[in-house]
Amino acid sequence: MPTLITLTSDFGTRDPYVAAMKGVILERCPEAQIIDLSHDIAAQDVFEAALFIAGCADRFPPGTIHVVVVDPGVGSDRRGLVAQVGFQRFVCPDNGLLTLLLQRLSVEAAHAITNPAFMLPKVSATFHGRDVFAPTAAALAAGGALDEAGPAVQDLVALDIPQATRSGQSVSGAILHIDHFGNAITNIHRSHLGGATPEPFEIGGRRFDRLCATYGEVPKGDSCALFGSGDYLEFAINGGNAAEDLSLVSGLEVELQLK
Amino acid sequence: MPTLITLTSDFGTRDPYVAAMKGVILERCPEAQIIDLSHDIAAQDVFEAALFIAGCADRFPPGTIHVVVVDPGVGSDRRGLVAQVGFQRFVCPDNGLLTLLLQRLSVEAAHAITNPAFMLPKVSATFHGRDVFAPTAAALAAGGALDEAGPAVQDLVALDIPQATRSGQSVSGAILHIDHFGNAITNIHRSHLGGATPEPFEIGGRRFDRLCATYGEVPKGDSCALFGSGDYLEFAINGGNAAEDLSLVSGLEVELQLK
Amino acid sequence: MPTLITLTSDFGTRDPYVAAMKGVILERCPEAQIIDLSHDIAAQDVFEAALFIAGCADRFPPGTIHVVVVDPGVGSDRRGLVAQVGFQRFVCPDNGLLTLLLQRLSVEAAHAITNPAFMLPKVSATFHGRDVFAPTAAALAAGGALDEAGPAVQDLVALDIPQATRSGQSVSGAILHIDHFGNAITNIHRSHLGGATPEPFEIGGRRFDRLCATYGEVPKGDSCALFGSGDYLEFAINGGNAAEDLSLVSGLEVELQLK
Numbered sequence: 001m002p003t004l005i006t007l008t009s010d011f012g013t014r015d016p017y018v019a020a021m022k023g024v025i026l027e028r029c030p031e032a033q034i035i036d037l038s039h040d041i042a043a044q045d046v047f048e049a050a051l052f053i054a055g056c057a058d059r060f061p062p063g064t065i066h067v068v069v070v071d072p073g074v075g076s077d078r079r080g081l082v083a084q085v086g087f088q089r090f091v092c093p094d095n096g097l098l099t100l101l102l103q104r105l106s107v108e109a110a111h112a113i114t115n116p117a118f119m120l121p122k123v124s125a126t127f128h129g130r131d132v133f134a135p136t137a138a139a140l141a142a143g144g145a146l147d148e149a150g151p152a153v154q155d156l157v158a159l160d161i162p163q164a165t166r167s168g169q170s171v172s173g174a175i176l177h178i179d180h181f182g183n184a185i186t187n188i189h190r191s192h193l194g195g196a197t198p199e200p201f202e203i204g205g206r207r208f209d210r211l212c213a214t215y216g217e218v219p220k221g222d223s224c225a226l227f228g229s230g231d232y233l234e235f236a237i238n239g240g241n242a243a244e245d246l247s248l249v250s251g252l253e254v255e256l257q258l259k
Numbered sequence: 260m261p262t263l264i265t266l267t268s269d270f271g272t273r274d275p276y277v278a279a280m281k282g283v284i285l286e287r288c289p290e291a292q293i294i295d296l297s298h299d300i301a302a303q304d305v306f307e308a309a310l311f312i313a314g315c316a317d318r319f320p321p322g323t324i325h326v327v328v329v330d331p332g333v334g335s336d337r338r339g340l341v342a343q344v345g346f347q348r349f350v351c352p353d354n355g356l357l358t359l360l361l362q363r364l365s366v367e368a369a370h371a372i373t374n375p376a377f378m379l380p381k382v383s384a385t386f387h388g389r390d391v392f393a394p395t396a397a398a399l400a401a402g403g404a405l406d407e408a409g410p411a412v413q414d415l416v417a418l419d420i421p422q423a424t425r426s427g428q429s430v431s432g433a434i435l436h437i438d439h440f441g442n443a444i445t446n447i448h449r450s451h452l453g454g455a456t457p458e459p460f461e462i463g464g465r466r467f468d469r470l471c472a473t474y475g476e477v478p479k480g481d482s483c484a485l486f487g488s489g490d491y492l493e494f495a496i497n498g499g500n501a502a503e504d505l506s507l508v509s510g511l512e513v514e515l516q517l518k
Numbered sequence: 519m520p521t522l523i524t525l526t527s528d529f530g531t532r533d534p535y536v537a538a539m540k541g542v543i544l545e546r547c548p549e550a551q552i553i554d555l556s557h558d559i560a561a562q563d564v565f566e567a568a569l570f571i572a573g574c575a576d577r578f579p580p581g582t583i584h585v586v587v588v589d590p591g592v593g594s595d596r597r598g599l600v601a602q603v604g605f606q607r608f609v610c611p612d613n614g615l616l617t618l619l620l621q622r623l624s625v626e627a628a629h630a631i632t633n634p635a636f637m638l639p640k641v642s643a644t645f646h647g648r649d650v651f652a653p654t655a656a657a658l659a660a661g662g663a664l665d666e667a668g669p670a671v672q673d674l675v676a677l678d679i680p681q682a683t684r685s686g687q688s689v690s691g692a693i694l695h696i697d698h699f700g701n702a703i704t705n706i707h708r709s710h711l712g713g714a715t716p717e718p719f720e721i722g723g724r725r726f727d728r729l730c731a732t733y734g735e736v737p738k739g740d741s742c743a744l745f746g747s748g749d750y751l752e753f754a755i756n757g758g759n760a761a762e763d764l765s766l767v768s769g770l771e772v773e774l775q776l777k
Contacts, residue, residue: 004285006278012558012698014566016573017747019524019555023577026522026553030579034553035285035293037278040271043699044757048273055275059282059389061289072757075732125732127747130577180271181302214334214384229276229386239303239331263544265537294544294552296537299530307532314534318541318648320548439530440561473593473643488535488645498562498590 002033003141004060008052009069009129010041017127021067021134024120028138037066044072046095047159051177054100055230062087067129067137068097075125080113080132081156082140082149089146091137093128096159107156114150164188169196171256173233175248182241184248188233188256196258203235203254204246215239261292262400263319267311268328268388269300276386280326280393283379287397296325303331305354306418310436313359314489321346326388326396327356334384339372339391340415341399341408348405350396352387355418366415373409423447428455430515432492434507441500443507447492447515455517462494462513463505474498520551521659522578526570527587527647528559535645539585539652542638546656555584562590564613565677569695572618573748580605585647585655586615593643598631598650599674600658600667607664609655611646614677625674632668682706687714689774691751693766700759702766706751706774714776721753721772722764733757 005025011017018039025032037056041049049070057066071078071093079094086105090098094112113119113132118139123131136149164173164187173188200209203225211233212224220239223246228234233254235242242248264284270276277298284291296315300308308329316325330337330352338353345364349357353371372378377395395408423432423446432447459468462484470492471483479498482505487493492513494501501507523543529535536557543550555574559567567588575584589596589611597612604623608616612630631637631650636657641649654667682691682705691706718727721743729751730742738757741764746752751772753760760766 004289006281008278013554013556014558014560014570015695015697016555016570017698019526019570019574020577022524022553022555023574023582026582027577027579030522035281036272036295036554037275037281038272040273042273043759052273052275052278056278056282059279059286061286064282064285073734076734124747126744130747177274179274180276216332216335226385229383229389241302263548265540267537294540295531295554296534296540297531299532301532311532311534311537315537315541318538318545320545323541323544436533438533439535475591475594485644488642488648500561 002031003029004035004064005032005137005141006035006037006060006064006066007039008037008041008049008066009039010043010045010049011039011069011129013039017129020130024130024134025138025141028135029141032138032141041070044070046070046072046097047161048177050097050100050159053097054104057088057101058086058105060088063089065089065091065137065140067133068092069129069133070097071095071128074128079153080128080136081110081153082113082136082146083110083156084108084146089140091133091140094153094157096157098156099159099161102158109146110153110156111146112150112153115148118144118149162187164192166192169258171258173254175250175252175254177250178243178248181236182243183228183234183236184243185228185230185232185234186254188254190227190231193256193258198256198258201256203252204248206246261290262288263294263323264291264396264400265294265296265319265323265325266298267296267300267308267325268298269302269304269308270298270328270388272298276388279389283389283393284397287394288400291397291400300329303329305329305331305356306420307436309356309359309418312356313363316347316360317345317364319347322348324348324350324396324399326392327351328388328392329356330354330387333387338412339387339395340369340412341372341395341405342369342415343367343405348399350392350399353412353416355416357415358418358420361417368405369412369415370405371409371412374407377403377408421446423451425451428517430517432513434509434511434513436509437502437507440495441502442487442493442495443502444487444489444491444493445513447513449486449490452515452517457515457517460515462511463507465505520549521547522553522582523550523655523659524553524555524578524582524584525557526555526559526567526584527557528561528563528567529557529587529647531557535647538648542648542652543656543659546653547659550656550659559588562588564588564590564615565679566695568615568618568677571615572622575606575619576604576623578606581607583607583609583655583658585651586610587647587651588615589613589646592646597671598646598654599628599671600631600654600664601628601674602626602664607658609651609658612671612675614675616674617677617679620676627664628671628674629664630668630671633666636662636667680705682710684710687776689776691772693768693770693772695768696761696766699754700761701746701752701754702761703746703748703750703752704772706772708745708749711774711776716774716776719774721770722766724764
């Protein structure tokens with residue numbers, strides 16, 4: 001079975017950056033199987049990338065190598081990292097990209113990338129995706145071990161992610177992400193409600209009397225609140241764009257009173 | 260030869276939805292070869308997806324599995340479907356996505372997806388791409404038969420697609436689609452003209468004296484009407500964007516008088 | 519090892535054009551491995567495509583087949599081309615797409631595509647990506663030789679690319695490209711400076727006192743000038759978008775006086 005290498009970045013594909021990474025990987029490990037996950041992460045948005053990774057990475061077969069390059073600190077002294085998290089392997093800058101995944105899974109091993117054999121002969125100051133992370137992924141795919149990359153590291157950089165909290169019958173959270181369909185996804189997990197249902201509440205000037213199970217439970221054009229595919233509370237409009245119509249944005253606070 | 264699985268959706272790639280589908284497929288069938296067709300179908304636009312599929316699916320090798328997820332009815336009682344159309348296999352919601360392809364090819368077999376072994380253990384109400392269609396595709400790629408998915412179905416949902424008509428020397432049709440280059444593509448097929456040529460006609464305030472064979476037959480910046488790569492009449496501007504410059508939109512009627 | 523076929527185009531992926539090309543390739547050569555490079559080249563922008571290709575193509579393993587379809591002259595008498603440049607193979611219209619790569623690498627062989635066996639049975643006037651270039655790539659991947667495509671050609675079409683020049687202690691160049699991050703990349707190569715450093719200079723109303731080595735050398739929000747990952751002078755804003763904030767556009771002249 002060929003080794004899978006997934007790619008996630010904020011590079012877009014109008015520039016040759018992703019293409020150059022693919023070339024470097026395949027030149028060094030032609031039998032690797034490259035799978036694009038996204039190159040549309042918002043520019044330099046480490047938090048969005050962390051949400052993305054937490055939403056998909058551990059669906060892949062054990063041993064998959066995930067290269068994640070959202071790297072505003074490229075060229076600074078931030079570390080390059082190889083890590084095993086659960087059964088997945090990651091190659092990325094040490095800037096908090098794994099924070100959300102690590103709420104659910106453990107770091108089995110993590111090493112800084114310092115071995116020149118895991119890099120191109122000449123490493124630029126501005127494009128470690130091509131010069132460090134791509135050749136490191138190829139080295140792992142070709143059979144290299146994590147600990148060949150460099151010294152073990154313990155203290156991965158973590159993002160400060162807003163957490164939902166429950167206090168008595170109150171749940172306080174916030175919108176974390178607006179998705180492609182305009183659905184507004186919060187950090188309130190199904191487990192925060194413990195099976196209880198909320199009192200009617202208001203968000204974006206719209207009143208929500210109850211939680212739905214599916215978008216289609218309300219008429220076309222109506223808004224609904226439901227636990228989405230990741231089991232987080234989200235706001236949607238059946239057949240429409242909730243973020244636009246209700247002016248929902250990341251960071252907006254959400255307060256529920258449970259019955 | 261690895262089994263090909265193509266993916267078409269309206270998910271975009273900024274969210275982890277497509278990535279999660281790829282993970283599910285590869286986790287269950289690591290030897291599948293995934294080919295992205297599009298994740299840029301307009302949100303919830305089943306008609307655009309139907310045009311897309313009709314424009315490419317039967318170019319693939321026999322047995323290719325096409326997963327098509329444009330699914331505004333997810334979570335409702337709309338059926339999930341596996342179907343063989345011509346030599347291609349499809350995994351998609353039963354919402355009319357195959358309508359245009361079926362104007363040219365026949366359904367050889369179609370089954371509802373009801374077998375839990377073709378789904379993830381837990382099926383969400385909002386993301387059947389990941390929870391139903393991806394594992395179904397993996398099951399087929401791993402050797403599963405269509406009729407293992409569930410009971411045979413006969414009456415596939417069909418979209419009501421506007422048809423061009425010919426009456427005597429008149430041909431009536433409409434613009435169905437504006438493409439990435441701003442070319443406006445109609446539902447008037449070359450065969451509607453039966454070899455005849457139209458009288459000069461007007462669209463978008465521009466007069467067309469004749470049909471061209473190529474864009475380059477008119478000077479840069481001039482508009483032309485021609486039969487495009489699918490043998491449908493289209494309007495284009497050599498080196499420009501006809502839809503913008505001539506205010507052409509989907510639904511605009513086109514009337515020709517043949518000489 | 520399966521033969522790699524990369525795809526680069528200005529087709530976007532909302533229309534079925536790229537998907538149809540993939541189908542044609544895989545139908546004719548199922549063991550080919552298709553790698554998307556970009557379908558987001560600006561519409562009909564041969565120069566942007568030439569920059570793209572020069573920025574990535576020779577990173578790939580020897581023998582890789584690069585299909586590049588940015589083809590404003592489709593249907594005219596512009597030639598279709600197969601070429602070996604360095605160790606890479608190209609299938610593309612003869613419209614200058616290889617100009618920038620050829621500043622660094624040599625054409626080893628080039629042939630016009632005239633052999634009908636390298637095309638679909640019916641060739642449209644508007645979509646040679648599907649009807650000529652895809653089947654040609656499949657023919658090469660299946661073992662075909664360049665000279666089976668058609669007669670050798672010598673005089674490839676070349677774009678007129680603005681070159682930076684050095685005269686004494688003056689270097690004159692221009693911005694060639696704005697990338698996805700808003701970095702403005704010039705045609706002034708590190709070698710034009712020959713190790714010298716420039717006097718303070720002004721671009722976009724902003725004064726640059728020196729060249730940096732990394733984006734992070736200046737505080738967040740500040741602009742910097744540095745040699746980027748391709749060793750060309752570029753202007754960036756740490757954590758921001760230089761093109762937007764400094765009103766930088768392609769074509770803007772850049773003059774340096776060396777100390």
